[in-house]
Amino acid sequence: MVSYKSTIFETKAVVIRHIPLGEADRLVTFFSEKFGKVRAIARGVRRYKSKMAGHLDTLNLVTISVGKGKGIDVIIEVDTLNDYSKIKGNLKNISLATYLSELVEGVSVEESPNETLFDMFVSTLDKIPDLDTYKGVLRYFEIKLLEYSGFAPELNNCLECFQVLLPSDHYFSNDSGGLICFTCGRLFQGSKFPIKKNTIKLFRYLQKNSQEDSLALIVPETTANELRYILNQYIKHVVGKDMKSTKFLDLIVGNTETSNADKS
Amino acid sequence: MNSIDNLINELTRFQGIGAKTAQRLAYHLVRMPIEDAKAIAQAIIEVKDNIKFCSVCFNITEVEPCKICTSHGRDGESLCVVEQPLDVVAFEKTGVYKGMYHVLHGAISPINGIGPQDIKLNELINRVEAGSFNEIILATNVNLDGEATAMYVHQMLSKSDIKITRPARGLPFGGDLEYADQTTLSRAFEGRQNL
Secondary structure: OOOOOOOEEEEEEEEEEEEEEOOOEEEEEEEEOOOEEEEEEEOOOOOOOOOOHHHHOOOOEEEEEEEOOOOOEEEEEEEEEEOOHHHHOOHHHHHHHHHHHHHHHHHOEEOEOOHHHHHHHHHHHHHHHHOOOOHHHHHHHHHHHHHHOOOOOEOOEOOOOOOEOOOOOEEEEOOOOEEEOHHHHHHOOOOOEEEOHHHHHHHHHHHHOOHHHHHOOOOOHHHHHHHHHHHHHHHHHHHOOOOOHHHHHHHHOOOOOOOHHHHO | OOHHHHHHHHHOOOOOOOHHHHHHHHHHHHHOOHHHHHHHHHHHHHHHHHOEEOOOOOOEEOOOOOHHHHOOOOEEEEEEEEOOHHHHHHHHHHOOOOEEEEEOOOOOEHHHOEOHHHOOHHHHHHHHHHOOOOEEEEOOOOOHHHHHHHHHHHHHHOOOOOEEEOOOOOOOOOOOHHHOOHHHHHHHHHOOOOO
16 A cells, blocks of 8 residues: 555545635645545646646546645646546536535545545446436435444434333434434433434434445335434534535435335 | 735735745835836725626626627627636637626535525526527536536526527647547547538
8 A cells, every 4th residue: 555655646536626726726625545535736727728627627536646745735647537427417416426525525534545435435426327316325325424434323222321222213412423212312411303213214224234225215205304304414513514515406406305106 | 013014914815826926026016116016006996996897797897887788889699608707808808709798706616505596697597588698608617617507507598499508618729639638538529520
């Protein structure tokens, strides 16, 4: 494995965002396979004839060679592996992919590789153009993102009394990092959200099973919406801020998207 | 803080001007004849006092509405939508386009939380619905945000009969094929023309 302390390092990465810097440069944020979050300057990339400009479009899967700089690293070379043109040609796909990018950026850390998360991120981006519905994919991604970054919520035992949770409505606590039983919840002073029995079942199912299994699920809208709410609140707590891309996601996809069964 | 330190500090407000550049500029101003320095200061004040946004196209202007919007010599049936006022300058320099403009002051950027309501997009839709344009040219930047903006506008205007176009994208003049990325090459190939 290449040490992050090498003078030049190479890795596969997805372009998450870029901001203009100086007259013609950009500061680019990647989520990389080998080094977690990477921030590096792309010199001269805003000039029209820049060789790197097209390769550094947001969402591109690229290989990058980065030189360690004194203050900040510099991109030496970049080559596109997949420009995800099928995602970029569709507003729904863009809104979904951008949301996943922002989630990944929120939990990733510089010099802290997370190859499992990287592989899931790229494989989900690959699947986006062929998806009929989005809800199951989003919830599964959110749950696994939390697990792979060390924030998997406790769903089987009460975090106050440590008893096995009975099949019933309970509470979810962001601060505790999971479920609190109904009895403890009534006395619990911290912030908590009620969570219904069926939502807990769905939560556990997605935590234990594969993405393909999640796509086959038929879920009532109220259950799906409650899980979405609980997960969004917990992710906001973990990351420390709102996901800005949910605004556009809700505008384009809608926050009442139903499964195919629910539509009938 | 003395006056030179204060000047250096103020100059670093500009995008792209770091401490070293600000220092060089400050000392250049110190050596400059006082009349020239006063002229620079006066020009800055005049821009802030006189420049406003055109109520029709949202370009920067000293007269309201702007000269382009009030010009009788322009094609009032063609509307070119751009992200920034500097894009208008770039198009005007070509001398090729003689229609009207609409400046969005940004692009839809989902990851930054910038949506249609944060740029002059509703104003564009209202302007198109009230106007008599027969072509809307979506000249937003050729990147994810620019493409998302163009697609959104196209979606909003899709029910009208107006022709909606996007400038050709492809290989830059003077560029080498071997360095072009796959997106640029694909687009250039799709847009190939008869000689």
